[in-house]
Amino acid sequence: MAIALFNRIRPRAQVPVVETEKPAQDAEVSATGAAARGSLDEKDPSRFAHSDDDPTEDGETQDGVKGVEAITSVWTKRTLFFVYLMIWVIYFVDTMQQNMSNSLIPYVTSSFGQHSLLGATQIVSSIVGGLIKLPLAKVLDIWGRPQGYFAMVVCLTIGLAMMAGCNNVKTYAAAQVFYWVGYNGLTYTLGIFIADTSKLRNRAFMFAYASSPYLATTWIGGPLAAAFLKGPGWRWGFGAFTIITPVVTLPLSYIFWVNYRKAEKLNMVPKQPSGRTVWQSITHYAVEFDAFGLFLIIAGLALFLLPFSLYSYQANGWRSAMIIAMIVIGGLLCIAFVIWERFYAPKTFIPYKLLADRTVLGACILSASLFVSFYCWNAYFFSFLLVVNGLTITEASYVSNTYSMGSCFWALIVGVLIRYTGRFKWLAVWFGVPVTILGVGLMIHFRQPDTNIGYVVMCQIFIAVAGGTLVICEQMAAMAATTHQYVAVVLALEGMFASVGGAIGSVVAIAVWTSVFPQKLAELLPAGTDVAAVYGDITIQLSYPPGSPERIAINAAYGAAQKCQCIAATAVLVVALGSVLVWRDIKVSDYKQAKGVVI
Known part of the structure; x- marks a missing residue:
């Protein structure tokens, strides 16, 4: 029934078509009509999300999207x-x-x-x-x-x-x-x-x-x-x-x-050859994927959250050295992730x-x-x-x-x-x-x-x-x-x-x-x-x-x-x-x- 209703209300343009991308417009416009395509404040950090004029920070569409x-x-x-x-x-x-x-x-x-x-x-x-x-x-x-x-x-x-x-x-x-x-x-x-x-x-x-x-x-x-x-x-x-x-x-x-x-x-x-050696490619992608940050957040959250399910299996419960160590180390790794992402991550x-x-x-x-x-x-x-x-x-x-x-x-x-x-x-x-x-x-x-x-x-x-x-x-x-x-x-x-x-x-x-x-x-x-x-x-x-x-x-x-x-x-x-x-x-x-x- 839902599909039949969908087919009934859709216009003929619903069929697959070749689209050309145009700048998206913010739908939250004011009653005075002040909002327009360029109405977002230049200081608004989210403005890039509503315009196709600057698809990435470096102005380049990435290869996967192009592909x-x-x-x-x-x-x-x-x-x-x-x-x-x-x-x-x-x-x-x-x-x-x-x-x-x-x-x-x-x-x-x-x-x-x-x-x-x-x-x-x-x-x-x-x-x-x-x-x-x-x-x-x-x-x-x-x-x-x-x-x-x-x-x-x-x-x-x-x-x-x-x-x-x-x-x-x-x-x-x-x-x-x-x-x-x-x-x-x-x-x-x-x-x-x-x-x-x-x-x-x-x-x-x-x-x-x-x-x-x-x-x-x-x-x-x-x-x-x-x-x-x-x-x-x-x-x-x-x-x-x-x-x-x-x-x-x-x-x-x-x-x-x-x-x-x-x-x-x-x-x-x-295709454009990168010109990088194998080691340079490994380093490049480790930076692109933020491998160190990924390690910090996964290890931190895992160590911090796991003790809540494992403490009952320890003889000393919450006082167990392993449980305390996991919570402390996990918390420190999560803090380290925030510091790394804010100040140091390329x-x-x-x-x-x-x-x-x-x-x-x-x-x-x-x-x-x-x-x-x-x-x-x-x-x-x-x-x-x-x-x-x-x-x-x-x-x-x-x-x-x-x-x-x-x-x-x-x-x-x-x-x-x-x-x-x-x-x-x-x-x-x-x-x-x-x-x-x-x-x-x-x-x-x-x-x-x-x-x-x-x-x-x-x-x-x-x-x-x-x-x-x-x-x-x-x-x-x-x-x-x-x-x-x-x-x-x-x-x-x-x-x-x-x-x-x-x-x-x-x-x-x-x-x-x-x-x-x-x-x-x-x-x-x-x-x-x-x-x-x-x-x-x-x-x-x-x-x-x-x-x-x-x-x-x-x-x-x-x-x-x-x-x-x-x-x-x-x-x-x-x-x-x-x-x-x-x-x-x-x-x-x-x-x-x-x-x-x-x-």
Whole structure:
């Protein structure tokens, strides 16, 4: 229905056309008509984001941007449509694999007797997976989109192979880093492809189109996980996709490579030898990618956040020398990163001029706050459904994926509304944030033992439709505030804030879980029960029949921990409201960014 409505309201110019880029105009004009193309104050640090006259600080469009503009100039409409079909297929396979993995994770960590490390394994992978987008944006802009895409396919495949063969939590955690670097990088690169090949006013719908496979894969992931568990085992669940992933993803890389070569032959992307030696090239790219700054921020955040999930495994808890050292060293590295970026970095890791734009910064803060909230309430939610609500793996996957399915469906409607109205801020302010707060707040009451599962699903639906609105709006806000030259960077910034927010949310959730859940188990379980075994293994939790004293105690402990997690998730959403209010009310129909044969 959403697609039919979209087709009905779009004008004939909606079909792919060859665009020429014109200076973008700020949509926040005054009633007196004083705003014009040059109306921004010369001292405004964000002015470069609204004009194509100065695409980069050095006045040069980077090779990766030139390359993709050349590709879109030489390919045909048929190729463009085939590329979008391939993007949909890739998203379908990857989301199906991810849904299956989410269902398998509790059994993977439980097989090592460490079910409560389920959240801890996400922290480093979330940090690295998010921060990798900024250097990846450099790869896409300096070397090219196809090269970055291929590298992410390799990382994703390695991560899947490592998960298939892991024999302990350490190996699994390392595999998660490779996997999430590859998965986040792959979806990020596909998002850049979409931004490169679509008009800004249509981009919201195209992003929603790319995520629409969730509408189908939500129903596949759970049964697929159950089939692997009952059959060849969870290892083959990851092993099968180690083969499937490159088979599905590499044809798109080939299409871009062929059209890039075609553009080269037409001298649209002339090659200029750098004249550098190998060592000079290594030094040059280490500076371009700010390798030292990247090391400081990844190591700093990882060391600072990890102790919050690991302290309960130390004999002395927070007084452990290792925990104290990790927090202190991590904090010092984060401070060193700020000093390095501000005073010493030849090429800054985070472009301050972009962050000075209130719309870009607001979009990034919204992304971070949403992910903090999501990871607070989502941690151990799948386990809660299995143990407290007594659902099967398939049923639990349906409930836990209500958010993904609902948000992806609603995003299609949001895309149509943005295409029709030309604006996005009103959707976030009047619908997205308030409904998110409502849905998360209601979970404080309804996510408890003996509560009908229908109320839990109701909360998920509220959060889903609001989330589908906010995710699209925040991406549109970041892209509308800049030019094509900076689209990769602002989306990387938004993704970095999201992943760091996710890591912080995981830390909060794990800190609550490791302090509340085992304490409640010790208080409520009958004397003689092995509390440590119950705490560490979901299969032992499920082994106690419903209605037994042990199961009642376990359910009550889950309810106490989940309530605290949901309170934290609701509180952080106050930040989300403020971050949306500072956006400029930009009219996206006034902007043209992409060149060539685009949608």
